[in-house]
Amino acid sequence: MTTLESYVKGAWVAGSGDQTPLFDPTTEAQIAECGTGGIDMASVVAHARDEGGASLRRVGFAERAGWLRALSAAVHEARPQLIAASATNGGSTRGDAKFDIDGATGTLAYYAKLGASLGDGNFLPDGDGIQLGRTGRFWGQHIRTPRLGAAVHINAFNFPAWGMCEKLACSLLAGVPAISKPGAATAQVAWLTAKAIVDAGVLPEGAFQFLCGGAGDLLDHLGPQDCMAFTGSAATGARLKGHATLVGANVRVSLEADSLNAAILGPDVDDDAETWNLFLANVATDMTLKTGQKCTAVRRILVPADKVDAVVAELSARLGAVAIGNPADEAVRMGPVASPQQFEDVRKGIEALSAHARIACGGPERHGEKGFFFAPTLLVAHDPDAALLHELEVFGPCATILPYSGDAAEAIRLANRGGGGLVASLYSNDRKFTEAVVLGIAPWHGRVWIGSDKVAEQALHPGMVLPMTIHGGPGRAGGGEELGGLFGLELYTQRTALQGDQGFVGRRFGGASAES
16 A cells, blocks of 8 residues: 655655545555645745745746646656556546546646747736826836745645646746645545656746645645635635635635536427537536546536437437446446545435436446446436525536426526536527527636537537636636636736836836746
């Protein structure tokens, strides 16, 4: 059994005291343990600020981009080892593991390319300059500069490589050091990813630290120049956001939480349309990719009432054909959920939902004799307005069909009852219906994915998080924003308004110039 270490103050350190066990979700055997007991969190934060931050800010965007490029290559080189660990520690099939690992390397590579285009400076002009006085002599310009603190990254268990690297890409490019803490259930994959990052030998001391275990009193030591980015459950996010130190010091916080994402089938889509097949394929993928353990997975499927029977029949057939078993077997397409706790949560969640919906396929029973397995579970709501269907997220291979009249207003109302989502997907060739639904649900969603016959052969599925566009959402989804190109740097930089002589302010800090 492996004891996973933390990387703090330039060294790998094993925690003392009680350890958190990690399991192989296929065999239920314990395979590793981790803990952060005995680590002085105050010194970890100080090391990040004093050593890491200063070193990052001594160079510009282009050089930091070069480091990101090297990290992308280093994680890619560790890909075989990470794929193997994803199976034994996370229950991920080879395809699921690649989705996580390639998402990590792809995001690092994207921000490396973006950073290279920003030049050698250490600030960014933010918008155009503005005439402030009677003439253009007195001038205003907003700029963004790296904040002088540390970034605490608290990541979820479902994407141990991608989740860590997407946050790291943005903070390092911005010039802010990171303290990364993975979700415990799949910490072995995150630990191996962190080892690849450290072993690459490109980052200055203190730019990256890794806590493999609990956060302890880490948040107690944050201040006004620090920030925290969290991915995980809405309940945990709310508790962290209310931490007394974060509130008292006005520490910047970005939350990306779970949400009951909706897929909406338009009333115009018949079973002979390309959009019909796109809808079925994407919903089935969303329910089974990573065993449904994705914050972007569809949980509520809005279907016109006259099409429910056809959708249930076709979706049940697709889900029933999914090969379930040991993720190390290349013929398997869906593995177990990641941990004993996930198994219990999913089982109880399906049972709770089944009080308000009939089970069309799957169910709360264990699939097989051993391991944390479920069959993909599709439910059909008795009443689409039942409150629990819009409140309880089952974080596994489970979704519920909500019959609706086909009216755009009703689709909008039901989709928005989720209280805030990361992504809603809409399938329709009717532009009037599509426009009405998009404008109606956009205030409650961070991303709206629109499927039609015209994009059926080209569109990436809605569960895919792309670094070019925003990832996050309002309300229950946390209220935060990550990625989105340069938007991803906003958490880590300070917007400042400069006011003065246009000859100096405009030329030195405005336009395309970002020279230091």
